[in-house]
Amino acid sequence: MTWRGPTYRMVDGERIGGAWCHVWRRYRPDGEYYLDDLVVFADGAISCGEGTDLAGLAELLATGWLAATDPEAPPLPDEPSKWASRCGEPLTPEGFLLEVADRIEELNERPTAGQRCWDAIRRFQREPDESNRALLRAAYLSVPPHLRIYVLGDMDRQDRPLRILLTNVGEAVGGDGPVVTAEMHQGVLDYFGRGDEGVESEQEQRAVRHSDDPSEPGRPALVSHETVYPQGWPEQPGLFMLRNDFPARIVFAGESYASVLHGYWALSAADASDRGRIRDAASGREAHDLGGRAAHRSDWPDVRLAVMAGLVRAKFTQHPELAEVLVSTGDARISYTGLSDSPFWRDAPDARGRNWMGRLLELTRSELVARRLLRPEETPASGRR
Template sequence: MVWKRPTYRLVDGERVGGVWCHVWVKGHSGYYVDDLFVYADGLLSCGEAFDLHGLRQRLGSGKIALRDPERPVPERPAPTPRWSARYPEPLTNQGFLGEVADEIEALNGRPTTSDRCWEAIRRYQSDPAEDNRLRIREAYLAIPAHRRVFVLGDMDRQDIPLRQLVTDIGEPVGGDGPVATEQMHSEVLEYFNAGAQGAQRERERRDVLYADDPVQACAAAITLHERLNPPVEPPEHLDLGVLRNEFPAPFTYAGQTYPTIIHGYWASAVAARSDHDRIRDAATVREAHEAGGRCTLRPDWATARTAAMADLLRAKFTQHPERAEILLSTADARISYTGVSESPFWTDRGPHEGRNWVGRLLELVRAELLQPRE
């Protein structure tokens, strides 16, 4: 099943993360496609709310189906031999229930059946005793059958090494394959060890290539929300709101003084000097913005605007140390600059819209402010 993300629902003001996929739902005149939502707290929703047990009942009764029941499924010949099959087993109701349970575990940051299988593999690598091999078999068989071929992430061999290892010595692999031997189990252990060594080499290589990345996690992200009625004069008590472009912070740039970044940006954008002066002297942020939007802009503005915004922000924060201290107080947090008044180029509007360039430039200016202090 193809799962799509992210989604969420609110419970007492708290976000509960989720994922969703398409299923077939039985209606009055036949089956139709609908969305099945799965949330971290175990609640499922498809027209109505239920839990994993409710999904089992609906799958059993045919109220929810994994494919269109009104369309015949073409029969696929059984693989020959079965032990070396290189494609997933068919999706079943039981397998889908296991898949949903895994999604709930993943949403909560807990190990899935695949994760637990890998834990058993690593335990066997450190101690290849028989009881640890049996733990691998138990963990492997707990993975939904249609997902087992993907557990090792090996496009060439799929899960064949696991099929070999979980087969007892003297028994045919998969029921129709070669007889499992101690040599076969040893070769599978070598396969896992070689993979672990390769992964370790890759981690060491990345540590060298990405040595400039922070060792500790970054500070929590900060969101700067737009305020529809910003003050005309600087407020007495300063907070993160002063990082916004519409907040008053008179500064000088290129020989001109502007009340806000908005005034400076739009005055710099227009082609005519008379328009520049009119925007610079506008009484409010809104007047400056709308006046600039109605004027003829410089022909190169689309490509020059990012550098111009960076220069304006530098001027603002280097000329206002108290505002610079507030920007520096955000440490290394990602800055999300939201809003609808400024272009999506400048603002953060979620995963599908908005490039958040003001947020990025604030992070750049923050780093530049820190550089001389070191």
Template structure:
């Protein structure tokens, strides 16, 4: 009998650890070895996938590895290949030069081949505007499509104008105390698991409540904000915890960043960006749940503490 393949989950962590085939943790190199040996396959070699025609190019072990690496980047809060491609589109719109078009071509080709079909999020166009723009004038698109003209390139730029901005919005009122510079994109604090331990190089993950940073608050010492909060919640007498919990969390966060200047620097480095605290463990009261709601109070309190750190003397 031949080898029997079965569908299994592949769990990818932000620190590059990968879990498959049981409980062993491997890395990208280990996954590559298993793909090469055939102990892991991207599809059952003996079966025909009805989804194969949906990909511009077939899924291969090499492109699968690239997709996993992309997922690690996303979990770590770093830009993915698709996000870099969108950034290259914006740069090209601002300055439509051959250098910009070449940079866009490299960014698009860096996306795993089997995913280069819905990068623009349009199922009907299937990235055709990008394919047209990245094809030189006088050459056929994809080798057998229409011959590209300068007018087609101009049409693509108009498409990107609509794609990037949509309907023209009414100008937002400017108030006297608004920041002079543009507000940066939101900072998203994801609930990331590091099975091999916290990274040595400090990054945004230190802003999470479960990061091990000792805090002194309310007469006690706690290993982290998370543990301090629940210790105080369990020891609280009375039925008004829901009324005081916001003040408790604010106090714990102030204690954390006052006691640890290196962590305060990470918080201050977020500038005046909105902080979105995501995850599934905390109540929606504390986290940003996207379209499902959520009050994002931890994110908002982090912004408050950041502002207080920026003006420590209150003068």
């Protein structure tokens, strides 16, 4: 069973998170089954053509209105040996109900049956007595049967170490497995111990490799919205100063441009006359339109990112008041949105969105901060430049 998400529904203005999977449903008694979506929400509501809950889902499964597996699929052959089998238990309605209940716990950020099983393993490691082994057995059996082979995350041994540990000494695991000895129980404890050592070692290595990560959470993402001011920019445009069409005259590569957008599209043009018309356009938007219609330089796809980086750097180094606005965003991720720019530059809600403008703004911000740290006499607050 594969779960997908996220999804949600709104209840009284509150967003309720959810996830969904496929089930088989029929619309009339003794009718054919059709593939449908079963959606589970954090508040316990379940939707599959109609609203219900866990108890209602149990009834739908019991009466045959819903099925967790394809009813027309041929039954799987019996495994010759339960111990030697590499397959999990078959998915049953009861197991599916347990899995749905687990998904609700996960949506509420509460421990799932698998996580509770690991908690019981840790408890048994600390105190390997019979009472804790009984608790571990109960935790293991609460995992949906078809998912138990995955509970340890071990593709080779699957859940066999747990099955050994939960079998009494002198008994065969599952009836057809090896007869358990005290040494085998100790071997399982050693197995878990080696796993813990491996996890600790990996955590130590990660701490070393990621030692430059910020120790505190960063600021929430900052979204730079595209905007239009038909009557001219306001006296205090605030974060709209970050936009490429904001009028801030810059000098770049020996030419003067009224905005980053003027410079970018002028430099993209193959013909000198087009470059002049774009450079002298009345607004950034007009420069964009003219540049989009002009023939581009043949090397433009290869150099456009470097050109834009240089223009953005010129804008904020040549205008200290704009640099103050950019630096004030701290370490927030900058999402540069809109519709006018191509997905290469903006943060689009699909795989096409590269958000290169947001990245260049973040890079320039970092350069400005580093420059102030290395050359504090150049900061505007010092009164000297």
